Amino acid sequence: MTADPKSIIDQLDDIEAEAKREWDQADPKDRPTIKSRYLGKKSKIKSILGALKDLSPEDRKTVGQKANQLQNSLNDHFVLDQVQSHRKAQYDHTLPGRVQPRGHRHILTQTMDDVVQIFYGMGFEVADGPEIESDYYNFSALNFPPDHPARDMQDTFFLNDEYLLRTHTSPVQVRVFEQRRPPVRILAPGRTYRNEAISARAYCVFHQVEGFFVDVDVTFADLKGVLSAFAQEYFGAQAQLRFRPSFFPFTEPSTEVDVNCLLCGGKGCALCKYEGWLEILGAGMIDPNVFTAVDYDPDVFTGYAFGMGIERIAMLKHGIDDIRVFYDNDLRFLQQF
Numbered sequence: 001m002t003a004d005p006k007s008i009i010d011q012l013d014d015i016e017a018e019a020k021r022e023w024d025q026a027d028p029k030d031r032p033t034i035k036s037r038y039l040g041k042k043s044k045i046k047s048i049l050g051a052l053k054d055l056s057p058e059d060r061k062t063v064g065q066k067a068n069q070l071q072n073s074l075n076d077h078f079v080l081d082q083v084q085s086h087r088k089a090q091y092d093h094t095l096p097g098r099v100q101p102r103g104h105r106h107i108l109t110q111t112m113d114d115v116v117q118i119f120y121g122m123g124f125e126v127a128d129g130p131e132i133e134s135d136y137y138n139f140s141a142l143n144f145p146p147d148h149p150a151r152d153m154q155d156t157f158f159l160n161d162e163y164l165l166r167t168h169t170s171p172v173q174v175r176v177f178e179q180r181r182p183p184v185r186i187l188a189p190g191r192t193y194r195n196e197a198i199s200a201r202a203y204c205v206f207h208q209v210e211g212f213f214v215d216v217d218v219t220f221a222d223l224k225g226v227l228s229a230f231a232q233e234y235f236g237a238q239a240q241l242r243f244r245p246s247f248f249p250f251t252e253p254s255t256e257v258d259v260n261c262l263l264c265g266g267k268g269c270a271l272c273k274y275e276g277w278l279e280i281l282g283a284g285m286i287d288p289n290v291f292t293a294v295d296y297d298p299d300v301f302t303g304y305a306f307g308m309g310i311e312r313i314a315m316l317k318h319g320i321d322d323i324r325v326f327y328d329n330d331l332r333f334l335q336q337f
């Protein structure tokens with residue numbers, strides 16, 4: 001080992017080139033030996049470092065720095081190379097890609113959007129109202145007299161004396177009438193609640209779409225017209241509607257509307273309770289008392305309203321015979337839509 005700093009630096013350069021070449025050409029199994037030969041305790045670099053004491057202080061510094069740089073550079077070279085070859089071994093570009101599951105709208109949301117879309121095409125605007133509603137909007141303003149048994153038609157979740165979870169979307173009628181003057185042609189989709197025993201046909205939460213139109217000369221024929229157009233478009237040409245007389249405090253006359261059961265083709269099945277028909281909505285001509293409460297003149301304006309059950313129409317359209325599956329969050333069900 002000579003003490004000439006210049007030649008030591010040359011030697012170090014040679015060692016670097018030689019080490020890298022040797023490493024690059026070596027069989028992977030020989031590489032640990034190569035690594036320890038160049039970076040281990042008995043390496044050439046170590047012995048050069050050991051001989052530093054024979055140099056002048058400045059040379060010692062230059063050579064020492066160079067030797068350290070070399071060790072780092074070799075170390076990086078070896079390590080990096082190992083990482084890369086490891087990656088190469090792990091990466092198989094012939095493997096099929098991993099498909100990430102994609103979310104989508106819940107079937108009930110899709111159904112509501114479809115309904116809204118159809119009525120939107122017939123000139124309806126969309127409005128909404130709160131799910132926590134006051135007794136006034138849910139009942140009183142809709143012509144349910146206090147303590148009248150009609151309130152029992154809808155088993156209500158009361159929050160306190162004044163507030164409740166809305167049992168239908170009809171309170172949106174009153175909220176809109178308070179804000180606007182006729183003509184109003186509105187659709188109000190949303191969630192509703194009833195304290196019912198849970199079964200294949202009833203759940204404590206469900207969805208409705210409320211529709212109403214108030215103007216001069218609006219008639220029951222207009223109501224039949226829009227509902228029939230809707231049924232044809234939503235269910236298809238085979239859909240038929242049946243209007244049965246009914247009662248709601250806020251409409252007069254009132255009707256309940258059935259669709260022929262598309263699941264059994266009218267023969268009778270569990271979904272239609274073996275009747276061949278399934279009720280999908282309540283409707284009627286808005287009662288003059290509702291108009292008076294919101295300061296619409298009942299001698300000038302008439303209007304119809306309907307409230308459609310979203311679960312009902314989705315069940316009918318897709319042949320679902322148990323309402324609870326909408327709320328179970330079972331992906332095997334939800335992924336079908």
Ligand code: PHE
Pocket residue numbers: 167168169170248251281282283284305306307308
């Ligand atoms: N709100 C009624 C219900 O939930 C349905 C309805 C709406 C009836 C509008 C008439 C007019 O049962």
